[in-house]
Amino acid sequence: MNQKQTFKTEEYKLGDREPSYNGSWGVLNDISKEYLKGSYEILFYNIEDCNKLPEKFKFVCFDWENLVLLIYREPKSEIYQFSDYNNFLKWLNKNKNKILEDGLKIEGHDKLKRINLFKDLGKHKIKELKKGDKTLKPGDFLNTNWGYDQTNIEIFVVKKIIGKNYFIIQEVAQKTNEGGNITYDLVSVSDSVYKIDIPRKAFISNDGYMSICEGGYKRGLSHTDMEKQHYKTNPQFGH
Numbered sequence: 001m002n003q004k005q006t007f008k009t010e011e012y013k014l015g016d017r018e019p020s021y022n023g024s025w026g027v028l029n030d031i032s033k034e035y036l037k038g039s040y041e042i043l044f045y046n047i048e049d050c051n052k053l054p055e056k057f058k059f060v061c062f063d064w065e066n067l068v069l070l071i072y073r074e075p076k077s078e079i080y081q082f083s084d085y086n087n088f089l090k091w092l093n094k095n096k097n098k099i100l101e102d103g104l105k106i107e108g109h110d111k112l113k114r115i116n117l118f119k120d121l122g123k124h125k126i127k128e129l130k131k132g133d134k135t136l137k138p139g140d141f142l143n144t145n146w147g148y149d150q151t152n153i154e155i156f157v158v159k160k161i162i163g164k165n166y167f168i169i170q171e172v173a174q175k176t177n178e179g180g181n182i183t184y185d186l187v188s189v190s191d192s193v194y195k196i197d198i199p200r201k202a203f204i205s206n207d208g209y210m211s212i213c214e215g216g217y218k219r220g221l222s223h224t225d226m227e228k229q230h231y232k233t234n235p236q237f238g239h
Helices: 023-035 085-101 109-118
Strands: 005-011 040-047 058-063 068-073 078-081 130-133 134-136 141-146 152-161 167-171 174-177 182-189 200-204 210-212 220-224 230-233
Touching: 005 174, 023 040, 023 058, 023 068, 023 078, 040 085, 040 109, 085 109, 109 200, 130 230, 152 182
Parallel strands: none
Antiparallel strands: 005 078, 040 058, 058 068, 068 078, 130 134, 141 152, 141 220, 152 167, 167 200, 174 182, 182 230, 200 210
């Protein structure tokens, strides 16, 4: 199969060039949702003013759930369906400089780096990692527990072990269970194990301490499972 396969090319007319109440980014997301049905990431854009559309609106979005790429160059939308992540990443690395030369900017260098973690994600050369009293395997669930005056919980699944101290995780959805109260919820891994974010890299020290090592606050990680429940501050009482 080719690296990409065009399955739709059409015009998307903006009409009134003044963005609506949600600004230029809202227009970008409105167009993206016309074509991308799964969770997507904005990779490149040419917005300079969030309240004003560019003279020639351009952006690139990737639906990482369904492997669909949207390239919008006003007024034309091009949509590509990829056979697998590796083919998409080959396309991205081949065309990145052309996109930048066309006047677009990268929407988050960290995000672009994390998109590349999809490469060979299903191949497991290393089956498990033992450090201190911890044994880590693909498919294990991990959670964070952090916050100053509120408790935040994130839940991840281990996707791949990539070295002596590094592994890849992907955030999954949470289920709210009975037993909480007005200020706290009891949450656990969602039954669907639905992935809600692109992968990120994590670290395990030689004595077994695990943490997220990329993308903001480097919070610690602990083992959890489908049954274990965690106290989390209710969003109405958080900050």
